[in-house]
Amino acid sequence: DAGVTQSPTHLIKTRGQHVTLRCSPISGHKSVSWYQQVLGQGPQFIFQYYEKEERGRGNFPDRFSARQFPNYSSELNVNALLLGDSALYLCASSLPLTEGLAIYEQYFGPGTRLTVT
Amino acid sequence: GIQVEQSPPDLILQEGANSTLRCNFSDSVNNLQWFHQNPWGQLINLFYIPSGTKQNGRLSATTVATERYSLLYISSSQTTDSGVYFCAVLTGTASKLTFGTGTRLQVTL
Numbered sequence: 001d002a003g004v005t006q007s008p009t010h011l012i013k014t015r016g017q018h019v020t021l022r023c024s025p026i027s028g029h030k031s032v033s034w035y036q037q038v039l040g041q042g043p044q045f046i047f048q049y050y051e052k053e054e055r056g057r058g059n060f061p062d063r064f065s066a067r068q069f070p071n072y073s074s075e076l077n078v079n080a081l082l083l084g085d086s087a088l089y090l091c092a093s094s095l096p097l098t099e100g101l102a103i104y105e106q107y108f109g110p111g112t113r114l115t116v117t
Numbered sequence: 118g119i120q121v122e123q124s125p126p127d128l129i130l131q132e133g134a135n136s137t138l139r140c141n142f143s144d145s146v147n148n149l150q151w152f153h154q155n156p157w158g159q160l161i162n163l164f165y166i167p168s169g170t171k172q173n174g175r176l177s178a179t180t181v182a183t184e185r186y187s188l189l190y191i192s193s194s195q196t197t198d199s200g201v202y203f204c205a206v207l208t209g210t211a212s213k214l215t216f217g218t219g220t221r222l223q224v225t226l
Binding site: 033035037041042043044045048050055056058088090092104105106107108110111113 | 158159160162165203212213215217218219
């Protein structure tokens with residue numbers, strides 16, 4: 001079975017532009033989460049979507065938004081890019097071990113490396 | 118929020134050596150995962166281990182939830198084990214994984 005897929009793999013943008021990153025979860029997984037990893041640090045949580053609804057949001061500005069589609073794939077949008085948005089953006093999918101409870105193993109995609117110049 | 122600290126921050130081993138990586142967390146957790154991040158950035162699942170002990174080949178992990186720590190054991194290390202090892206925890210009904218500070222492992226010939 002295919003794992004989590006993300007596109008594009010690399011992206012270079014200019015300050016002030018916007019960007020859309022895409023993620024397809026593992027088949028059968030209904031939850032998608034997004035994380036940002038800047039160089040030298042661990043990933044930081046941005047959003048979680050489950051059954052097409054936002055279930056969690058990290059400490060990121062409103063320039064960051066996301067959505068989940070009926071096929072459970074997801075997009076992360078970032079507006080008005082700043083140099084500090086340069087990072088590896090990781091998508092994770094999961095299948096709840098217990099329906100309705102946020103206790104599940106997450107599987108990560110290869111990431112999209114965003115460079116803002 | 119919960120604090121997750123890993124030690125040591127950096128580790129250099131010769132091929133064939135054994136090592137123990139530690140993850141301490143400041144609050145009770147519902148989920149704990151260990152990941153290996155390879156040089157290309159891919160996070161590879163090693164263990165899902167909120168409590169108890171698991172083994173997978175040369176790797177094993179133990180989580181003592183009541184004492185708020187987890188250990189990852191690597192035996193007979195190989196150069197392909199190089200990379201950064203993260204533990205990550207999920208607490209309460211929170212939907213996010215909180216990652217530790219990471220241990221950077223380099224295995225030399």
